[in-house]
Amino acid sequence: MSDTLEKVQAIVVEHLGVEADKVTASASFIEDLGADSLDTVELVMAFEEEFGIEIPDDAAETILSVGDAINFIDSAKS
Amino acid sequence: MRKVVITGLGAVTPLGGDLNSSWKNLISGKSGASTITKFDPTGYPCTIACEVPLGDGLSAHDGSFNANDWISLKDQKKVDTFILYGIAAAEMALKDSGWKPQTDEDSFRAGVGVGSGIGGLASIEKTALLLNEKGPRRVSPFFIPGALINLAAGQISIKNNLKGPNLAAVTACASGSHSIGEGAQMIKNNKADLMLVGGAEAAICPIGMAGFSASRALSTNFNEMPEKASRPYDKDRDGFVMGEGAGFLVLEELDHALSRNARIYGELKGYGVSGDAFHITSPSEDGDGAYRSILMAINDASISKEEINYVNAHGTSTPLGDEIELRAVERAFDSAVDGLAMSSTKSSTGHLLGAAGAIEAVFSVMALNENIIPPTINLDNPSVETKIDLVPNIAKEKEIKSVLSNSFGFGGTNASLIFSHYYN
Numbered sequence: 030m031s032d033t034l035e036k037v038q039a040i041v042v043e044h045l046g047v048e049a050d051k052v053t054a055s056a057s058f059i060e061d062l063g064a065d066s067l068d069t070v071e072l073v074m075a076f077e078e079e080f081g082i083e084i085p086d087d088a089a090e091t092i093l094s095v096g097d098a099i100n101f102i103d104s105a106k107s
Numbered sequence: 108m109r110k111v112v113i114t115g116l117g118a119v120t121p122l123g124g125d126l127n128s129s130w131k132n133l134i135s136g137k138s139g140a141s142t143i144t145k146f147d148p149t150g151y152p153c154t155i156a157c158e159v160p161l162g163d164g165l166s167a168h169d170g171s172f173n174a175n176d177w178i179s180l181k182d183q184k185k186v187d188t189f190i191l192y193g194i195a196a197a198e199m200a201l202k203d204s205g206w207k208p209q210t211d212e213d214s215f216r217a218g219v220g221v222g223s224g225i226g227g228l229a230s231i232e233k234t235a236l237l238l239n240e241k242g243p244r245r246v247s248p249f250f251i252p253g254a255l256i257n258l259a260a261g262q263i264s265i266k267n268n269l270k271g272p273n274l275a276a277v278t279a280c281a282s283g284s285h286s287i288g289e290g291a292q293m294i295k296n297n298k299a300d301l302m303l304v305g306g307a308e309a310a311i312c313p314i315g316m317a318g319f320s321a322s323r324a325l326s327t328n329f330n331e332m333p334e335k336a337s338r339p340y341d342k343d344r345d346g347f348v349m350g351e352g353a354g355f356l357v358l359e360e361l362d363h364a365l366s367r368n369a370r371i372y373g374e375l376k377g378y379g380v381s382g383d384a385f386h387i388t389s390p391s392e393d394g395d396g397a398y399r400s401i402l403m404a405i406n407d408a409s410i411s412k413e414e415i416n417y418v419n420a421h422g423t424s425t426p427l428g429d430e431i432e433l434r435a436v437e438r439a440f441d442s443a444v445d446g447l448a449m450s451s452t453k454s455s456t457g458h459l460l461g462a463a464g465a466i467e468a469v470f471s472v473m474a475l476n477e478n479i480i481p482p483t484i485n486l487d488n489p490s491v492e493t494k495i496d497l498v499p500n501i502a503k504e505k506e507i508k509s510v511l512s513n514s515f516g517f518g519g520t521n522a523s524l525i526f527s528h529y530y531n
Contacts, residue, residue, distance in 0.1 A: 043181075044181065044184075045181060046179055046180060046181030046182075067248040067249060067252075070248040071247060071248050071249065074244070074245065074247070074248075077244070078245070083244075
């Protein structure tokens with residue numbers, strides 16, 4: 030589980046240019062981490078690439094925070 | 108009648124990551140050419156180009172360029188390189204002018220115009236390969252906005268809060284000059300008081316090099332001696348050397364500049380335009396388009412031909428083009444060719460395509476202020492006989508009265524700009 034968090038953190042830090050300690054499970058991409066609508070699309074793509082999963086558009090729309098991403102990724106992997 | 112003066116300059120060129128380094132190297136007769144380092148050019152007909160020197164940038168004080176000085180790493184990934192160069196050079200020019208918008212009204216009255224010939228070609232090439240390999244869902248949402256030519260102006264307007272005219276001239280090798288001329292028109296027509304204008308290009312990528320070689324535009328005889336390849340007017344010239352970078356000017360309405368005690372580099376006095384209606388890549392043999400563009404600029408400037416004593420040529424080092432422009436200049440100036448000097452700075456910088464007209468305008472304004480004419484390097488054996496001083500190999504100190512800068516693009520699109528001193 031924490032492996033997912035670490036990988037998600039690394040992706041967020043790289044794409045949004047924020048400090049790692051800001052990337053907590055409750056952090057919202059847009060409100061807390063400064064992402065815009067295109068940034069979130071790119072993040073979802075990066076998650077797909079990293080974890081070898083597909084995240085359909087309607088599911089992507091519900092991934093608004095780091096925690097949402099981790100939950101989706103973990104349930105997709107299991 | 109509203110007058111347009113120049114109050115800021117900025118440049119990123121193969122001679123240096125900033126204007127000072129670029130100008131110093133230009134008047135020292137240096138070449139920005141080398142074997143291509145951005146990709147492995149083995150097997151390409153032309154393996155050389157003029158690349159912007161990358162390094163530690165500002166902190167190193169060595170004339171190198173580092174994008175981190177101008178734009179955050181995360182934002183760098185969202186734009187093609189031509190936009191990075193544009194953002195940097197634009198910021199240099201704006202900083203040089205000492206102006207930035209303080210009020211909403213300031214922002215509404217200040218605009219941006221940035222040209223490029225081919226824009227995000229490298230990004231398009233990379234993404235096409237990615238699409239082919241991994242399918243559409245792997246294409247970045249930033250691909251399109253990062254490759255579009257007008258996003259250079261878009262990004263610069265966002266970063267500097269400029270809400271006036273937002274434009275992008277796309278006229279191949281004349282894009283930079285048209286951006287400047289059209290920006291001046293905005294000011295003259297009272298649509299803006301200040302315009303940040305220029306051009307940016309970064310097309311040194313496999314498809315760019317392959318494409319221009321295929322059109323037989325690039326030099327192929329000097330792959331072993333890159334610094335000798337760009338040789339306008341020389342009998343051994345065999346095509347141009349691709350360059351990259353960006354050039355910017357701050358154009359300002361005269362009273363706007365005077366009221367804030369701006370440092371005025373000079374006046375943009377004349378702008379001429381024309382079309383050849385002849386061939387997709389070659390200029391018309393009689394140089395008619397160039398001739399008319401030059402004359403229109405001179406008429407627009409309302410100065411006598413004798414007032415212009417330096418021409419910064421388009422002069423790309425192609426077998427046909429150089430001489431056609433030379434004859435057009437001779438015809439336009441007629442008896443005033445005595446005392447006229449003309450050099451091609453593409454001999455040093457290579458051909459920056461959409462940014463060429465812009466960096467050459469910057470160099471023209473520098474020549475006007477420094478009274479130094481940059482040389483045409485590699486001019487060992489001129490293939491032409493002319494009364495015009497082509498300034499071979501060594502820069503010349505001369506009191507410059509006014510400068511004419513020419514740019515001619517594929518498709519037969521022509522632009523001529525005239526810069527003069529501003530006297531209070």
